[in-house]
Amino acid sequence: MKLIKYTLTAFLFAAVAMTTAVSVFADQAAWITKAQAEKAAAFLKKQKEIRHYCAPCSDKGDSVEDISSVEAVKIDGQEYWEVQVNGKGIDLAYVYFKTKKGKWKNLAKEVKVKVSDVPKTLSAE
DSSP states (O other): OHHHHHHHHHHHHHHHHHHHHHHHTOOSSSSBOHHHHHHHHHHHTTOSEEEEOOTTTTOSOOEEEEOSOEEEEEOTTSSOEEEEETTEEEOGGGEEEEOTTSOEEEHHHHTTOOOOSOOSEEOOO
16 A cells, blocks of 8 residues: 555656656747737837847757747747748747847747746847
8 A cells, every 4th residue: 555655656746747847948929819920020020130049948058040020920829820931940039139239039028928037138249
């Protein structure tokens, strides 16, 4: 009986730990509403490039991507939408755009999609 209780306790602890670990790195603003996706896509169509950086993932660096195409796309079998840049879905929480003053601002925050643990701006580098 003690072995069953110990095994069950260990299993529950592992399940909670895995769930917590997954939620830490979960997408925040990858699947969004149609209105949010259309607003973000329209905004990005005016930009030349984006910068990818995931602060919660402890990224050591970032990458800049030139924009060739942008569209809002419905997720198959879901009620959610995503923004695709150059044919790939992006997470608005980890994408930045360059302002006229050279600052990199967070896209999700700019289009009013609620996100957490991401900087509002990045250095101008």
